[in-house]
Amino acid sequence: MKSYDTLSQAITGLQKEGYTEDLNLQKNHIECKSLEYQILPNEFEVDLIYRFEGDSNPDDSSILFAISSKKYKIKGILIDAYGLYSDPLNAEMINKLKYKP
Template sequence: MYNYDTLSQATNTLKQRGYTENLNLKPFCIECPSLALQLYPEDFTIDEYYRFEGNSDPADNSIVYAISANDNSIKGVLVDAYGVYAENITPEMAEKLKIER
């Protein structure tokens, strides 16, 4: 894994490294709006992730995932909050996106 100082540095570098799609988190899946594609937990792999913590504001806590479809059809970046501001998702999605500290 790489080390990044900022969220924008991570997302920009991941895009340069081939993670070109912007992904959105939905309760049951990850969505790629530009391709009208949905990836369910069994359809994708988390290649890397990077956490960023705000110095004083919990709303600044975020995580960046570098994600690949298992069939290699797409690679993209998912940015989400974590902690109290994290999205409401299914247990299957929560397990898939769980990171070890």
């Protein structure tokens, strides 16, 4: 797995690898607004995960997921906070977003 120093470098690198869709995390699915898809946990895979810490503020922590879906034939990027500021998810989504290399 390639290493990145910043979130913006990771986004640029993954876009070059074909992860072009902007994905949003919902309680029980991932949303791709541009294509109007609601992708359920059994319809996507977590390909890579990158975590980034804020330089001086732990509140700036974020996590980037490289996600693919064979069903919808897309690859995209999902960015979320982690820790105290992460979004509430159902158990199926929590389990799915655990990276299993």
